[in-house]
Amino acid sequence: MLIKVENLVKRYGDHLALDHLNLEVKEGEILGLLGPNGSGKTTAIHCILSLLTYDKGQIEIFGQPMRPNAYDIKRQIGIVFQQVAVFSELTVQENIHYFCSLYIKDKALCKQYVQEAMRFVELEEYANFLPAKLSGGLLRRLNIACGIAHHPRLIFMDEPTVAVDPQSRNAILQGIRQLNEQGATIIYTSHYMEEVEQLCSRIIILDHGQVAAVGSKEALKEMITLKQKVSIDQITLTPYQQANIQKLPHVYALDYAHERLEIKYNSQEHCLVTLLDYLEANHITYGRVYTEMPTLNDVFLEMTGRELRDDHA
């Protein structure tokens, strides 16, 4: 076990940010920490890194207690913070070199790692640019390079793709996969479920400072009732027809409003076929039909009654 957190409690005044949090991180995995704003993801990371004091609990990294002066442990950790953390007066190359040299004392090796890091994040042509001249996406890449240049064994990434354009985001996610393939263990926090689903081998869903659920994305989806969701636009149904549809096999929830039908199934077996057969048999006309498999947001919604993202549609 690379990281072991037991009974972590953190309060900000009267507000309980982490409520007896327990988590473990295995070597070689990409662990996703998923949760809405204010669920405690960043607080958990900061406590694990000994940046924040906490009220109760134990934290071990690489089998040793984590403390502010645990320099041997810190030497093997890389961090990509949510906000860009670089010096505005230094160029791209100088920034990466500055932070890499805090970890790697061998001058030649440090130089080599800096070049590798720039290649990795595709910032070679921007080597002599100051951060003010970079776009948001490029700045995020620089932020990542500064955090991983020294080839850490364990990497914390705190929402590294916030406010980043889709192209840069894909490049970042691709880079993270590469890092994992090269042997790094990654803890990835986000409130973008699509990223976490795409990237992470194991996911912890946090809510109000507690673990709401743990497992792979498939295991998490197995935990909930919802197995398939069918939506149909431009459909007119009488209450009688709605009641009949509700009685179809595996239907456990139905929502009809503004000529839009949404049905939740607790199984994936022949659900759509059965529904369409019924509609044809009753001469009910309809517009677009689409099916969705359950998302992590559905997992979160079923477990907590709330959406993962405030802006989730």
Place this chain on the structure above:
Amino acid sequence: MHNLILEIQRKTRNWALIFWILVFPLILTVLFRLIIANAYTTASSPAQVGTLSLNNDPQLAAVLDQLETEGIITLVEPEQADAVLEVQDDGQLVVHMDDNGIAQTIITAIANQYQQTRALTEQTGILPDNSQTAYLVERTMPSNKSLIYINYFTTLAMGCLSSAYFGLKAINDLQANLSEVGKRLACSPEKKSHLVFKQVLSNNLICMSLNLIQILVMKYLLQIDFGTHTGFILLTTFLGSWLGNGLGMVVGGFLKLNYNDKSNLLTAIIMLGNTAAGMMLPQIKYLVRLYCPLADALNPAALITDAYYQLSFYGLNGTYYRLIITMAVIGLLFYLLTLLILRRQRYASL
């Protein structure tokens, strides 16, 4: 080592701070040199002064003798004088003159300055008798280079103390609750004491270099005399930067204000300190020394100004050594306090 070089590189690119440490003080010095220095020049030949009833005020007699030695005035018989100074029985000093030229103006200025300074020293009784005359002479001299030199040296003190902005920025960059870079540094395997040491070293190197540039411009372009003790000039410059940098670090580390507020506070401290050290009006310096000696003894601007002043006018003496030791000790205290704050710091919130 490479990290230190990058630190220095990074700081030399901060043009705003370099403006406050080098450019602005130089501008002030040049302005003082061009405008105010001329206000202290004397007439082409010494003013001729006659005296009456001088035995009523032996100190005035001593001051006039000294002024004659300095070549400011010539003591003559009252009938041949440009103006006559009479000390009345009640101690009042009266100036008698028939004309109203440059010489008369100088003599009147001498009389007024003497009376004011004398009144101040009598009220406070601070100065010991054996330094009274020298002090009075110094303050009475109308062409006294010492007055304009106070202006010059306060601009140098301003430059030294402006290294406080570098100190403030350094602390801001080191603390995780004040900057993102601080978070990254807090998570690095570098000891806090090493990080602080690097900041102190790089700040002092840069600030001292900038202050030395100012001294070179003042000495060779503006022909300002710093005395002959080059090594001690360098030492004073280093200690000035040392003190300023420490001031910035302790303000940055101790006060729970945002960065802009701390910067504004430093500006207020530096400007106030320089004003009290005599930048706008050298006489203020003496008023502060007379009425609030503790403030004068601890005012960083006054310490730096007085140290340069001592080197320029009196060379190495006990006063100079006291001043530089005070600067060194205060600066060291600032750094130790800073280290105490930062060492093993963890935060309740970020």
